[in-house]
Amino acid sequence: MALVTIPDEDKRLADCNAIATYLAGCGIDYEQWTPAHPVTADASAEEILRAYSKEIDQLKARGGYVTSDVIDVGPETAGLDEMLAKFNREHWHDEDEVRFIISGHGLFHIHPKTGPVVAIEVETGDLIRVPRGTWHWFNLCADRRIRAIRLFQDVAGWTPHYTDSGADENFQPLCFGVSHLPYQATTAL
Numbered sequence: 001m002a003l004v005t006i007p008d009e010d011k012r013l014a015d016c017n018a019i020a021t022y023l024a025g026c027g028i029d030y031e032q033w034t035p036a037h038p039v040t041a042d043a044s045a046e047e048i049l050r051a052y053s054k055e056i057d058q059l060k061a062r063g064g065y066v067t068s069d070v071i072d073v074g075p076e077t078a079g080l081d082e083m084l085a086k087f088n089r090e091h092w093h094d095e096d097e098v099r100f101i102i103s104g105h106g107l108f109h110i111h112p113k114t115g116p117v118v119a120i121e122v123e124t125g126d127l128i129r130v131p132r133g134t135w136h137w138f139n140l141c142a143d144r145r146i147r148a149i150r151l152f153q154d155v156a157g158w159t160p161h162y163t164d165s166g167a168d169e170n171f172q173p174l175c176f177g178v179s180h181l182p183y184q185a186t187t188a189l
């Protein structure tokens with residue numbers, strides 16, 4: 001389950017309903033999809049998309065998403081640091097950023113137009129939707145690994161527009177809830 005931190009208020013949320021409610025107030029959709037579908041750790045992207053086809057179709061209907069894929073990055077990924085450097089500075093997109101986490105971890109920072117910056121650690125079973133235009137940035141956690149289903153309204157639109165506000169420099173990319181236990185493919189969430 002996700003872990004939400006509001007550094008400026010020294011506040012942390014670890015309850016699913018509390019997280020969903022707080023993030024909704026920031027315009028961010030958060031859900032847990034439980035139980036997880038039984039996909040193996042080495043499942044192909046096609047197998048993952050097939051296992052979650054019903055949920056993906058529901059999201060497409062809700063958000064007007066037209067395509068989906070699976071992103072899979074880890075310490076062994078060539079050019080990982082260059083890839084991360086594109087997204088760890090405050091930016092926004094012309095379309096929603098939708099991620100359902102299959103394995104690994106990630107850290108989103110959301111910078112609402114009003115209110116404090118929110119850090120959201122995501123892990124297996126978490127769905128997050130960052131609406132178009134939302135100022136945010138992204139880091140990996142200590143495991144430097146994430147596998148996630150992505151949905152797109154228009155693949156061409158998913159490029160970062162940088163704010164150059166410098167806000168991202170004021171927050172440490174720290175993940176507090178990272179488990180280093182091995183991935184359990186069929187563990188119910």
Ligand SMILES: [Fe+2]
Nearest residue numbers: 087091093097
């Ligand atoms: Fe982004």
